[in-house]
Amino acid sequence: MSKISLRGLRHSYLDNPANDADWALKSMDLDWRDGGAYALLGPSGCGKTTLLNIISGLVVPSEGQVLFGDQDVTKMPTDQRNIAQVFQFPVVYDTMTVYDNLAFPLRNRGFAEDDIDVRVRETAQTLDLEKTLFNRASGLTADSKQKISLGRGLIRPDVNAILFDEPLTVIDPHLKWVLRSKLKEIHRQVGSTMIYVTHDQTEALTFADKVVVIHDGTVVQIGTPIELFEKPKHTFVGHFIGSPGMNLLPCELNNGVPLFAGQVVETENGIHSPQECQNLEIGVRPEFVSLSESGIPVKVVNVSDTGPHRIVDTRHGDVRIKLLITEDESIPADNVHITFDPAHTQIYADGWLVSEASK
């Protein structure tokens, strides 16, 4: 049990990475607090799994260090790191019974048979595997097998961290929800560090205390679900998290005041130096756009009903702006105008949030 730190980490699967695109992970400095529940969120192929494999030692990074506490483990083999990892697809030792599968990690580390028996039964109970405990693992269904994989990850009491690589992909939606709450519960009980890789925002936001969003091999934001929602540091975060994602509007600058469609837009942050004036965009979530008497004129293109609220798809010129309204709010037939909530409207330069610090 210790803090896991990544220092100046870079990784490429090529021998001689020539340009930026050759790096699967680009320069990463991260600290994982001991006992934290983290989610690594990002689209497929953004480097999440690579990062996880570096922490568990299956991949040795091209550059940089991995520290467990104060110990440098960058080159230490996986079996000595004391890490548990659960993969996306079920991995069971077909030749063993369910019981032996679960007991395997403990036996390898020399636990006494009595303790093993207690742990195995406990874990089997949490994961609802008791009925098949003495069956051979090879004949089971995919989701039972994945539960065994999960169990093998959770069974050791002394791990530095438990890494989950999209562990619930093969499990049907209802059970997924149950298992996710189980994981959360186990985390509260044992308090070991958990890192959960996923590309599903609901999964990330419900599981984690802190979400690390990765895009193109770079960490774009680390924050609580609320922070990610209310204050995305990068347009990618705004777009990726939330359904529908954040509206991004091209914007011009007039004497330091952002303009969209010829109207002044009040934003929560501001532009303060001329260098920041590249590719300016205004970001505002559909939740913070509202219909009003005056403001930016738009044309309603489509309204889709999602149950609790409706998503209104509007256009101003070529720019699409989505907004959420409640069931009982009515949409005027013509002369539709919208306004943005200034407290939740941000301005982005080259994709990144224009920072508060420069104020």
Added chain:
Amino acid sequence: MKRFTWAAPTFYIIFLMLPIYWLLNMSFKTTNEILGSFTLWPNEFTLENYIAIFTDPTWYNGYFNSLTYVGINTVISVTVALPAAYAFSRFRFLGDKHLFFWLLTNRMAPAAVFALPFFQFYSAVNLFDTHIAVALAHCLFNIPLAVWILEGFMSGIPKELDETAYVDGYSFPHFFVKIFIPTILAGIGVAAFFCFMFSWVELLLAKTLTSVAAKPIAAVMTRTASTSGYELGLLAAAGSLTIIPGAFVIYFVRNYIAKGFALGRV
């Protein structure tokens, strides 16, 4: 129509079994009966032929010799092919695909091509007429085959199995022996079976590379006539006995062969 559905398989099986029946039939006849008249079953039933084989060292040693070099060959082929197949299935290295294909080219030439070089070379290094000589010569054909079969089975096992074992606290050698080999046991069985079969039926190299001490049964059987004239009954009995080891081995891998075919590697 439906009443005759039994006909096709029945005729097919009769067709397949006929040569084997005829061999067995002959093995229980005297040579005089075989040569003298056409009989569908032995008129003078005799076990003489079998007794002759089990009491004459030139005959039964043929079986021992064959089984010895076939056994050695199977063990060498599978042992060498296991790590090779693992490398081909798990690692990417320069020219891996070419090398993998090149392995097969060893099987493209008939065995006769290699008979002369092997004969000359083994004579030079004093390996001529030993079991290991034949076993090593057959490796040339069997190792590539075993690598191909095993690679197919190994690639069917996800890489995550290896990774999970490391995470669970196993080092690579430990994992390979304790987890990986049991997992692909079916594949090993199939590979061993094919090595066995090839080595068991191969005649040319085995005959060329031996004279007395390691003479295989198939070579003994090419001796159709002896001082007492033609001994067809004896040959038939020897042939019947030669079928047995193959049948015995195939019984053990019968369930896995289908899996091997499904992987397209057999």
